[in-house]
Amino acid sequence: MRDPDSEDLSGLIGAGSAVFETGPEAAGARLDLWLTQKLGADFSRSRVQALVRQGAVAVAGAPATDPGRKLKAGETVEVILPAPTPAEPEGEDIPLDILYEDSELIVVNKPPGLVVHPGAGNWTGTLVNALIHHCGDSLSGIGGVKRPGIVHRLDKDTSGVMVVAKTDRAHRALSEAFADHGRSGELERAYVALVWGAPERSSGVIDVPLGRAADRVRRAAVPKDRADARHAVTRYAVLERFGAKPDNRATAALLECRLETGRTHQIRVHMAHIGHPVIGDPDYGQAFRTKANRLPEPLRSMAKDFPRQALHAQLLAFSHPVTGEMMRFEALMPHDMTELVDAFRHSDLHKS
Template sequence: MSSQHTYTIAPGVRSIRADKALAIGFPEHSRSALQRAFDAGLVLRGGVALTRDSAVSGGDEIVFSMPQTRPSELRPVEIPLDVLYEDKHLLAINKAAGMVVHPGAATGEDTLVHALLAHCKGSLSGIGGVERPGIVHRLDRETSGVMVIAKTDAAHRGLAEQFSARSLQKEYLALVNGAPSLLSGSITKAIGRHPSQRHKMMAFEDSARSLAPEEKVAEFYDLEADEDENTSVVAGGGRRKSGPRDAHTDWEVVERYGKIAALVRCAIHTGRTHQIRVHMKSLGHILLGDAVYGWKRDARIPEKSQPKRVMLHAEHLVVTHPITGKTLDLRAPVPRDFSSMIKALKTAAKNATETA
C-alpha cells in the first residue's frame, strides 16, 4: 500500500461530496483510482471511513491511502501505431478512426490501450488505473487524430493539469453539410444532455450555470453523481439539475464544395461531450456521417463515396511538455478516408455546377 495522504477542505466550503473533494486536492489521481480508495475503505475522516457521496465541509481533514494497484489483466497486442512524437515521458499518436481508446463492456482486444501495452512495454503511467494505463484524455471511436499518452505518473499529472485548466490548444477539422454563409464565427451556446434522447447532447440558447471552482476540477474527472440524470450534489447534500454547461467553439471555413459541404477548422476552448457536432448542428451544418445528429445520405455524392463515419479529425494539439517545459506542437495528417471524402466532394461540387 502506498503512503498516507492528508487533505484539509478549504475554509468556507459548506458541503461537497467526498469524491469531489479528493479530486480537487489530488488532481493527479483518476476517478477510477479514487473510487478504489473509497471501495477499499481507505478514505477516512476522524478515523471513520467515508463513502464517495459522503458530505464533507470546510476544515474537515481527510486521510486516505491508495490501494495497491493489481497487475493488469490486459494483454499487449501488436497493433501498428502512427507515432507523432515520443520520448521517455510521453507519446503522441495519430489515432485511427474506428479505434476505441480503452476497454469496455463491448470491446475486444483491439483498443488503443492494448496497442500501448505492446508499444511501450509496460512503461505507462498507472494513474488512470489498470484499464486505462497512460490515458490522459480521449477521442471518440469514430474520431481520428492527435492523442497524447503519459508514460510516467509525473507526465500524467502535468498533462492532466493542462487539460483541466484549459491551457492547451486543440483544433479539429470537420466536414459539414451545406455551405456556411459566413467565413468564420464563434459559438458559445451551452451544451447539455437531451431531455428525452439520453445518448445525445444539445445546444441551449440560455446561459450555462456557472461552476464553482471546486466543480471545475471535479468536472474534468467526470465526477457527477449521476451523469445520465445530469444532476449534481449541492450544499446540504441535496440535488439539483446542473443544467447545460458553458461551451465555446471558434470555427472558420477552410474550403467550400459548392453548396454540398464545407471543410471547417474548429478550435475548442472547452471539452463538452460531442461539442463540435452539437455546435455545428446548431448553425444548421451537421457533420457528414453523423447520423446521431441527423445527417442523411446526400444523393449528390456517389454511393461509394458516402461517409462511413463521422467526419471529424483532431488535427492539432499544442501542449507544454510536463517535464521539460518545452512547447510541443503536434499535428496529425488527415487519414485516407478523410482526404478521399474531400476529393469526392470536389468532384460532386464540380458536377453539380456543370449540370446546373
C-alpha cells in the same frame, strides 16, 4: 534516509520505500497533504490517501491509516511504495501510428474505427489495449496501476492526434491542462470537419451550452439555465467551399474547428445546431442524408456510403508536463476523408 528535496524519487516509483523527518513546519499538518508535498508530482493526493488506508505508511514506527492524522515535529514518516499492479485490460498487438514518445508520454495518430478505452461492447481491440502492449514496462503506473493515462478522448470514428500519459506526474499535469481548456495558453486543439452547406461568415464562434439528449448517449444544445447545461465554445473558420452558387450558398465546406472547451461530441453538436452537420455523422446528421441525392455520381455514392463522421483532429499542441517545452503535432487527414474532400473539390456540383 531519502528526501525528495535533494534526491530524485523516480527510482522508488514501483518499488521501495521513502523515509522523512517532520520539521517544525509539519506540526498540526494533515498526513496526506504533507506527504503529497514531500513525494512530489508523481503522487496525487488521492494516491497518497490510498497508500495510507492500505497500511503503507507508518508514523513514529506505528501504522498510520488515517489520512487526516495530525503530525508533530520530529516524527519519522515511512512510506512503502508497492509495485504497480498489472493493468486489467490485456495488452494486444494492434498497430499504432506513433508521432512521438518519451518516458512520460506518447502521442499517436488514432485511426477511425478505433475505440479509445475498453467499455461495454468493446472490451478488447481498443487504443488502451494497444498502448499496454506497446509501452510494456515503460508504464510506471497511473494511480498505482500499469495503464496508460487517458487525458482526452476522440470518438471511435473520429481520427487524429491524441496524447496519452505514461506516468502519474504526466497524467496529473496533462489532465490539468485539458481541464483548463487552454486558457493558460498551454493547449491548442484544431480539427478539420467536412460539413453540409457552409456558414455565411468565413469565421465565427458558437457559444452554446450542451446537455444530455433524450437517449442519454447523445448530446444536445440546451438553454444555459438547464440543470445539466455545460459551457461549450467552438471557433470555426471556413477553409474551402464546394459548389458555391451565385448567392454564395455552398453544397459543402471544409472547416477548421478550434475548441475552447472539450465537451462530449462538441463539434458535432455545434455544427448540427447551426445547420451544417458533419457529413457522415450517424447521430447528428441523419436529417441531411438526402442532400447526397442531389450530388452527381460518383460523389453521390461516396457521400451516401461514407461510414463515419468526416471529422479529424489535425493539430494538438501542449506544454510538456516535465520539461515545460511546447510540443506541437499535426496529422494529415486519413485516406477516406481525403478522398471524399477531393471528390467534392473536383466534382461539377453546379450540374447537380
